[in-house]
Amino acid sequence: MPAFPLTEFLAGFALSVGGVVVLLVLVFAVAVAQKRHAVIDTAWGLGFVLVAWLTFLASMNDDGDDGRRWLMLILTTVWGVRLAVHIGWRARDGKEDPRYEAMLSDTPGSRNLYAIRRVYVPQGAVLLFVSLPVQVAMYSQAALGWLAWFGAAIWLAGMLFETVGDAQLSAFKSNPANRGKVLDSGLWRYTRHPNYFGDALVWIGLFLVAADSWPGVLTVLSPALMYWALAHKTGKPLTEQRMNSRPGYREYITSTSGFFPLPPKAGRGA
Structure with a gap:
């Protein structure tokens, strides 16, 4: 069995971290402009799609099994896009989600800074951790x-x-x-x-x-x-x-x- 390319995987993981950080910064900017942090729910599924595509592209020259890479890319993309479209359509009224309203209503100090700590950072960390099967599969070499x-x-x-x-x-x-x-x-x-x-x-x-x-x-x-x-x-x-x-x-x-x-x-x- 070929050795798993750990160094290349870690480089791809670092790329995914950077991509998720950029995505969350953009989502936060939109949330502040719209005065509602529920927009992160729409971006949740797209974050997994982003990680899948970044890892897929990063693993192209690392001998990962193409069948597994394409299967994981397609499954993750279909799931993430459907979820994003569904949540985005459901939230088209532009109102804040009651969950975030309750969480941020009694915030001491800046509401937006509190949202970064309680919403954006945890969701980014969870996204990266949950997506590990997707990331690892892109570098797995067995058929x-x-x-x-x-x-x-x-x-x-x-x-x-x-x-x-x-x-x-x-x-x-x-x-x-x-x-x-x-x-x-x-x-x-x-x-x-x-x-x-x-x-x-x-x-x-x-x-x-x-x-x-x-x-x-x-x-x-x-x-x-x-x-x-x-x-x-x-x-x-x-x-x-x-x-x-x-x-x-x-x-x-x-x-x-x-x-x-x-x-x-x-x-x-x-």
Whole structure:
């Protein structure tokens, strides 16, 4: 088995760090101009696309397997662009996200400087860490095996869950008759967060594409961090905290799985 080009990988990682820093500086400038830091949510998916392309270009002459490089580039780009377009369209009203409004409302001193420390720096660090399977895969030299294709299938399942879940929620919200109601049909009948569950599956799939070749398996903490954030930190908990006062939501919690899709069952908790 050919040796992993560690020096070249580290150079590519440094390039990704620089690219993410530039992206976040630009996003911060736009956020200050628009007086809303929610624009970073639109840039989140694009940040992964940027890392994928920078690493892909940086690894062109380092004997990485072209099949894996192209597969990882395409999967990451499709996921990141779709997410950016969806969030950007959802936020087209130009209002600040309630999460950031709550976080920054009682800020001591400069609101923008506080946002850099609490929002931009942590998100940049998480982006670089979560994207490690993408970065490592670009330099992995073994040919694609069954595990990589299994990972691609898991990615596809996640994309379908995420895309269909988002589409169902958008259609539900667009109907004025549903104002104040809880969506409990479609995929939302089986999990309270099909979009977050799909997101987690996407990154498990990308990890498996990387783990198909050494040392991709060492990036296992990247999808684990994404799952933890979605299920236990910034995704599900914050969404449910905001929704908890809505009529019918407590009943929805008792009957619908909190994250993993399961048949509805009355009396089951989060």
